[in-house]
Amino acid sequence: xxxxxxxxxDGLSIALQPGNLLFCFLGALCGTLIGxxxxxxxxxxxxxxxxxxxxLSPVAALIMLAGIYYGSQYGGSTTSIxxxxxxxxxxxVTCLDGYQMAVRGRAGAALAxxxxxxxxxxIVGTMLxxxxxxxxxxxxxAFGSAEYFGLMLLGLSVSIxxxxxxxxGSVAMVCVGLVLGIVGRDVNTGYARxxxxxxxxxxxxxxxxxxxxxxxxxxxxxxxxxxxxxxxxVKSVGRLWPSREEGRRAVPAVLRGTILGTVxxxxxxxxxxxxxxxxxxxxxxxxRRPEEFGHGAVxxxxxxxxANNAAAQASFxxxxxxxxxxxxxxALLVGGMMIHGIAPGPTVMTERPxxxxxxxxxxxxxNIMLVIINLPLVGIWVQFLKVPYRMMFPAxxxxxxxxxxxxxxxxxxxxxxxxxxxxxxxxxxxxxxxAPLVLGFVLGPLIEEHLRRALALSDGDLSVxxxxxxxxxxxxxxxxxxxxxxxxxxxxxRREIFQAEP
Amino acid sequence: MASALPMTREATAxxxxxxxxxxxxxxxxxxxSGDLSEIGPGLILQLAxxxxxxxxxxxxxxxxxxxxDEMARVPAQHRWRPFVIPAAMGMFAAxxxxxxxxxxxxxxxxxxxxASRELSQRERLACALLLxxxxxxxxxxxxxxxxPVWPRLAA
Numbered sequence: 309x310x311x312x313x314x315x316x317x318d319g320l321s322i323a324l325q326p327g328n329l330l331f332c333f334l335g336a337l338c339g340t341l342i343g344x345x346x347x348x349x350x351x352x353x354x355x356x357x358x359x360x361x362x363x364l365s366p367v368a369a370l371i372m373l374a375g376i377y378y379g380s381q382y383g384g385s386t387t388s389i390x391x392x393x394x395x396x397x398x399x400x401v402t403c404l405d406g407y408q409m410a411v412r413g414r415a416g417a418a419l420a421x422x423x424x425x426x427x428x429x430x431i432v433g434t435m436l437x438x439x440x441x442x443x444x445x446x447x448x449x450a451f452g453s454a455e456y457f458g459l460m461l462l463g464l465s466v467s468i469x470x471x472x473x474x475x476x477g478s479v480a481m482v483c484v485g486l487v488l489g490i491v492g493r494d495v496n497t498g499y500a501r502x503x504x505x506x507x508x509x510x511x512x513x514x515x516x517x518x519x520x521x522x523x524x525x526x527x528x529x530x531x532x533x534x535x536x537x538x539x540x541x542v543k544s545v546g547r548l549w550p551s552r553e554e555g556r557r558a559v560p561a562v563l564r565g566t567i568l569g570t571v572x573x574x575x576x577x578x579x580x581x582x583x584x585x586x587x588x589x590x591x592x593x594x595x596r597r598p599e600e601f602g603h604g605a606v607x608x609x610x611x612x613x614x615a616n617n618a619a620a621q622a623s624f625x626x627x628x629x630x631x632x633x634x635x636x637x638x639a640l641l642v643g644g645m646m647i648h649g650i651a652p653g654p655t656v657m658t659e660r661p662x663x664x665x666x667x668x669x670x671x672x673x674x675n676i677m678l679v680i681i682n683l684p685l686v687g688i689w690v691q692f693l694k695v696p697y698r699m700m701f702p703a704x705x706x707x708x709x710x711x712x713x714x715x716x717x718x719x720x721x722x723x724x725x726x727x728x729x730x731x732x733x734x735x736x737x738x739x740x741x742x743a744p745l746v747l748g749f750v751l752g753p754l755i756e757e758h759l760r761r762a763l764a765l766s767d768g769d770l771s772v773x774x775x776x777x778x779x780x781x782x783x784x785x786x787x788x789x790x791x792x793x794x795x796x797x798x799x800x801x802r803r804e805i806f807q808a809e810p
Numbered sequence: 811m812a813s814a815l816p817m818t819r820e821a822t823a824x825x826x827x828x829x830x831x832x833x834x835x836x837x838x839x840x841x842x843s844g845d846l847s848e849i850g851p852g853l854i855l856q857l858a859x860x861x862x863x864x865x866x867x868x869x870x871x872x873x874x875x876x877x878x879d880e881m882a883r884v885p886a887q888h889r890w891r892p893f894v895i896p897a898a899m900g901m902f903a904a905x906x907x908x909x910x911x912x913x914x915x916x917x918x919x920x921x922x923x924x925a926s927r928e929l930s931q932r933e934r935l936a937c938a939l940l941l942x943x944x945x946x947x948x949x950x951x952x953x954x955x956x957x958p959v960w961p962r963l964a965a
Binding site for chain 1: 846852
């Protein structure tokens with residue numbers, strides 16, 4: 309514990325270097341901006357900015373990219389509260405009660421509760437990284453292939469259970485993602501799989517064209533189709549401080565949200581979306597006034613806001629210690645680490661302590677900056693909302709193009725992104741979600757690798773997954789979770805939560 | 811312009827997934843699958859295509875049973891608009907090696923702006939020029955992306 313604290317203080321001195329501080333600020337600023345702007349999310353942004361990080365030191369690059377990620381969680385709540393437009397998927401829940409509070413003249417209080425709740429959760433999440441990160445890394449070193457396989461299976465299964473669309477469709481999307489992830493030369497045998505003799509495909513499909521296509525291009529296409537959505541914006545923000553009564557109701561919700569978010573954030577496949585939805589459900593169930601939910605219940609805002617930010621911070625734990633990216637944004641961060649020749653995993657902490665602790669310490673600073681960026685300056689962000697989408701989408705389009713091209717200077721990847729854009733648009737028409745696909749894409753190759761290795765070591769004996777206790781527990785949970793959702797009672801609750809969205 | 815069959819979303823999705831699974835199975839049929847102690851490069855793909863076939867079939871069945879909603883229809887005259895965006899992206903890829911970053915950015919962002927009917931001609935031009943200037947300065951000169959900024963004039 310004390311040792312961790314010492315490391316953390318060393319990390320702070322790295323994060324406080326002027327250059328790193330600047331990039332932390334830039335990341336937080338950029339994250340807030342894209343969080344506020346609907347139609348562009350952290351996945352597309354980080355993908356676009358990856359080429360830029362070539363020119364930075366690895367520490368500065370990761371600090372900035374991480375800042376964009378958790379910054380977008382703050383920014384996303386502003387639009388949700390003022391316009392009922394979720395800037396980010398994770399803030400869909402915030403629209404429910406946050407906007408209702410704003411309509412009832414409590415916009416300022418809602419913004420303050422969201423920002424302060426996020427801040428508290430962010431700090432707690434960061435400190436958990438400090439104290440539990442090293443413990444996790446120790447556990448991770450004891451992980452064999454069977455355990456890795458189980459863990460990733462659990463991640464996929466959670467993401468399936470929690471996706472908005474139908475379960476069957478989500479499982480299918482995971483499969484499609486897995487197949488896309490496997491395209492290329494097989495590492496073990498050198499066998500070319502689904503490459504169609506295209507040389508560019510022998511190294512596999514790049515993550516950036518996939519992500520930019522599915523999230524960037526497809527999103528622009530979808531937004532254009534409906535004409536322009538005219539948001540009924542709540543004009544006056546009003547007093548920022550919550551009343552005593554609001555504070556009294558918010559605090560316990562924030563505490564519960566933080567705990568829930570942290571636990572769910574650590575789980576691969578979970579992350580902030582899962583955390584905010586679960587927290588909303590929990591608050592509604594615990595509340596003595598469940599009828600207020602959807603009509604401006606403070607708990608319904610405070611809990612999920614805290615949960616999504618806690619989860620955003622906690623999801624760095626599996627990334628930095630196990631090398632498993634729990635969601636699409638962090639998968640891109642892996643790309644950022646790879647650019648600088650760092651393989652994420654339990655060894656990062658020992659081999660690159662400056663990176664590990666510098667990044668974690670920067671999250672503390674970043675969260676402080678974010679409260680300042682988001683609360684007193686909320687007026688500025690509101691101005692950005694007045695920029696009509698028709699003026700914005702050509703810019704998003706162009707940045708997508710340059711971002712994809714910039715990573716490998718490959719024209720082929722531009723065409724891939726174009727194709728995935730069309731596919732993503734088609735998927736949205738059919739109610740199929742891109743998130744499980746992306747997770748399948750990222751985890752698929754790892755799952756295959758660990759399955760092969762585990763079975764090779766056991767000489768083809770499947771009981772290896774049942775006899776190793778940790779692996780058995782993980783796989784059991786992975787199989788159990790989707791079944792739980794199918795139970796009539798819980799399934800109905802799940803539908804109820806998801807249908808509550810606008 | 812009403813289509814003949816009122817397909818539900820789920821049935822359509824199921825049909826697409828069924829088709830994808832079938833194509834995948836056909837493509838990977840000949841890949842060596844190995845055995846459990848030495849899994850070949852094909853096994854996972856073959857399992858995935860089997861699962862896709864199963865899921866697609868289930869969704870198609872459920873969809874035809876007709877419990878899900880019908881697909882939302884976009885007015886026919888606007889249906890092509892969103893596809894301007896991927897087309898402009900293809901244009902970007904095609905022009906970049908010849909025209910360099912500055913001109914390609916201007917031309918393709920102008921092309922992309924055609925996707926919205928709510929922009930005036932002047933807005934389109936102003937938007938394209940400003941964006942091109944911005945990305946040329948940032949990516950071409952500032953970050954020195956490995957890409958020619960101007961067209962190569964030498965024949």
